[in-house]
Amino acid sequence: MKWDEFFVTGDPLIYGADVSIAITMLGIVFFLTYFKKWKWLWTEWLTTVDHKKIGIMYIISAILMLFRGGVDALLMRTQLAVPEMEFLDSQKYNEIFTTHGTIMIIFMAMPFLIGLINVVVPLQIGARDVAYPYLNAVSFWTFFIGAMLFNISFVIGGSPSAGWTSYMPLASNELSPGPGQNYYLLGLQISGIGTLLTGINFMVTIFKMRAPGMTLFRMPMFTWSALVTMAIIIFAFPILTVALALMTFDRLFGSHFFTLQGEGMDMLWANLFWLWGHPEVYIVILPAFGIFSEIIATFSKKTLFGYKAMVWSMVLIAAYSFLVWVHHFFTMGSGALVNSFFSVTTMLIGVPTGVKIFNWLFTMRKGQIEFSTPMLWSLGFIVNFVIGGVTGVMLAMAAANYQYHNTYFLVAHFHYVLIAGTVFACFAGLVYWYPKMFGHKLNERIGKWVFWLFTIGFNICFFPQYFLGLDGMPRRIYTYSEESGWGPLNMISTVGGFMMGIAFLVLVYNIYYSFRYEPREKTGDAWNGRTLEWSTPSAMPPFYNFAKIPVVKGLDHFWNEKQNKEIKPLTTQDLQKIHMPNNSGVPFVMASFFFVSGFGLVFEWYWMAIIGLIGVLATLVIRSFDYNNGYYVSVEEIKETENITK
C-alpha cells in the first residue's frame, strides 16, 4: 500500500481536517506539558475507576462526538440546500451520512446516556461505586478507543460509505472495496465490548448494591430506566457482536454469510442488524424517559403520577422492542401475514409509550411548575416527541409504509424521536446534574437561549422533511433536480440545521461562561431534589459518595426526609472506615492494544492484529493475577473530608 492510499488525499476539506487534528494534538501536548498536567491526567483520569469521573469522561467524549456528527450533518444540509449543489460529490456525501448516523447513535447518544447513568445511578441507589469498578473503566476505554478508531477513518484509509445500516451485499468487498467498511466493523465491535460490559455491570450494581430499604419499587425512575436499558443491552448487543463478526469474516477471511457468492444471504444481515438495531433505539430512549421523569417530578415539586404504571410500561416496551424489528423492512416482501403481525406489534408499542406521556402530563397536574432549563427541555420533549410518536405509528402501518419507506418522511420521524427524545434528554440531564458533576450550575439565562434556539431550529429543520418525504424525496440522495420541486423546503430545513449548530455553540460557550462566573453550590441539593444523589452534604460528592450509607424508607426518600425535617448532620459515631477500589492503568493499556489490533485488522495487516491481541491477552492475564483488593479510607480522613467536628 502506498502512502497516498493510506492517507486520504486530494480534498481541501480533508487537508483542513488534517491540519486541525495536528494542531489540536500539539495544543493538547503543549497544554499538558506547560502546566505539568501529565501526572494529573494519568492519576486522576486515565487510571480512575470512580464512576463519577468515568461518567464525566463518557459525557465529554459524547459532546466531542456530537460536534463531529453535527459537522457531518451541516455538511449534508449545505449540500442539499439548493438543487444541483456541487459542494460534495456522491462518494463524500455517502461517507458523511454513514459516519453521521453511526457516530450519533453509537458514539454520541449511547455514551452520553451511559455517562449520565454512570454519574447518577450509584448515587441514586446509595452506593459507593458500581459493582465492578475496574470493569467500568474497561467499558469506557474500549468505547473510547472504538470511537477513535472509527473517527480516524476520515483521514486515514477512507470512511465507510455503506450507510450506518451497512446492508449487504453493498457492504461486501465487491461493492465497497477498501478499508472504510472495516473501520465500521472493528470500531463498532470494540466499542460494543464496552457497552455489553456496562450492561452487566449496571444490572449487577442495581440489583445488588442498593442501600438498605431501597426495594425495587422504591427506586427512582431514572434508576429503573437504567435497569431496563441494561437488560435490553445484555440481550441485544450479543446479536450485534455476532453479526459484525460474521461480516468481518466475509470481508477479511472470504466466508459467505451475507455475500452474493457462495449462497450468502443478504437478508440475514438486515434481520440480524435490526434484531439488535430496534432494541438499540429503546436503549437510547428509555434512559431519556427516566431523565424526564426525574426532572418533571422535581420541578413540579410533586411525586410521579402512576409510578408503577410507568415502570411496567418500560418493562413492556423493553419486551416489545424485540418483537418489532421487521418494521424496518416491510418492503422486503415477507408476505401479508408477517407484515400484518409486525404492524400490529409496532402499533402496540405506542400504547405503553402513550401511557408514559399521559403520566408525565398528570405528574405536572396539581404540581407547582418551575420553568428551569431542565424543565424547559422536558416540556419541549413532550410537545415534539408526540409528533415523532404519531408519525411512528403512521410508519408502523405496513401498507402505507411502502410509500414512506426510504424517504425523508422516515428521516423526519426518527429525528423527531431521537432528537426530541434522546438529545433533549441528554441536554436536560446535563444541565440538571451539572452541579453534581462540577459543583456549579450552568447559567440559566444562556441555557434558555440554547433551548429556544435549538428547539425552534430543530422544528424548522425537520418538520419540512415530512412533506419532502410525502413528495417522494428519497433519503441518502446527494443532490436533486430543480424540477423535483424539493428546493424550497430543503432550504428551510438547512436554515433550521444551522440554527441547531448555533445553539450547540452557545451551549459550549455556556459551559465556559458558567465555569468562570456562576456561583459555586454550597449544598448538595441544587434543585430541591427528591432522590438520594441530592442528599450528599457537598455539591460534588466525595470519591466514596456517602460517608454513611442512607437507609431508605420510601419512594422520594430524600424529599420526604426534608419535608419531615429528619435530616441530621453526621457525627463521628456514624462513621466507619470505607473500603474503596484502587485505580488501575490496565484498562487504558488494554484498550490501546485493542486499538492496535483493530487498526491492524482494518488494513489486513495480520502481524499487527496479532501483536495487539497478544497485548490484550497479556493485560487480561495481568489482571487475573492481580491480588490487589483495594484499600480503606480511615475515619479520620472521612471526618476531614466531611468537615465533621463532633
Place this chain on the structure above:
Amino acid sequence: MYKRYKPFVFLGMLLTVFLLSGCSDLLVLDPKGPVAQQQKDLIMYSIIFMIGIIMVVYVLFGFIVYKYRDHKGHKGYDPENKGSHLIEAICLIIPLIIVVALSIPTVKTIYSLEEAPKGSENKKPLVIQATSVDWKWIFTYPEQNIETVNYINIPEDRPILFKLTSADSMNSFWVPSLGGQKYAMAGMQTELYLQADDPGVFDGRNSNFNGEGFTDQTFKVAALTSESFDKWAKETQQEAPKLTKKQYDQLMLQGHTKEMTFSSTHLKWVKHENDADYAIKVRERLSK
C-alpha cells in the same frame, strides 16, 4: 404570555402553511392508480387519528402547564398525588382502541396489495421482470419478448405484475405515483402489483441506497392506451435490435446508461433470481 406559547403558535403556523399549500400536490398524496389510491386513503385515515391525538395532548399540556405554573395565587398543589386508577385506565384503553381502529384497515390493505387491484381481478396482468444492476434498471417483457433499459411502457387500466430481482446490491423499486415500493434482491424474486388509471408519464427510481450512482438510478414509466401499447410492442418486436450476450454483460458493469430497447431478452442466459453472483463473475472476467 406569548413567549410561553411561541412554539405552538409557530408550529401551528408552519402546519397550516404546509397543509394549505396543498397536500394534493405531494406526490404520494396525488395517486395515479388504484394501488397508490388505497395507500393514500390509509394515510389520510391515519392522519385524522394522529391530528386528534396531537390535539388532545397539546390541549391537556397547555391547560396543565398554564394552570399549575408556579405563580402568585397558585391553587390545587397536591405533592402526594400519586395516581388515579380511572385516569390510568382511560390512558390505557383509548390508545388500545386507536390501535385496533388503525390495525383493521392496515391489515386489510396489506392483504389487498398482495393481489391485483379490485375491479381488475379478471384482467390478465401484464408481467414485467425488473432487474436492478448498479445503477440502472433492466425491464423484461417475457410474453412480448422485449427488453428495455431505464424505461417501461405499460397499458393503462390493466394490472402490471412486476417480478423484481437484482443482479447485485439490494434495491427498492418505487414509482410513488402508482404505489409503494418493494425490494429487488439478488438470488430472490419479489412481486409487486401496480396499475395506472390514465395515460401519463411517471417517475420511478431505486429508493434503497446502493452506492455512488444511487441518486441517478431512475427510470420513466409511461402509461399508454392499450392500443398504443400493443402498437409499441409490435413495432419494438419488429424494429428493435436483438440483445447480444456481450451487450448484456456490458450492462452488468457498474455505471449509468441511456434508455435502450431490444427485441429479445436476457432470460436465456441468466435468471438472476437463481444466480446471485452472475454480475460479480462477469465483472471479474471483464476486468482481466
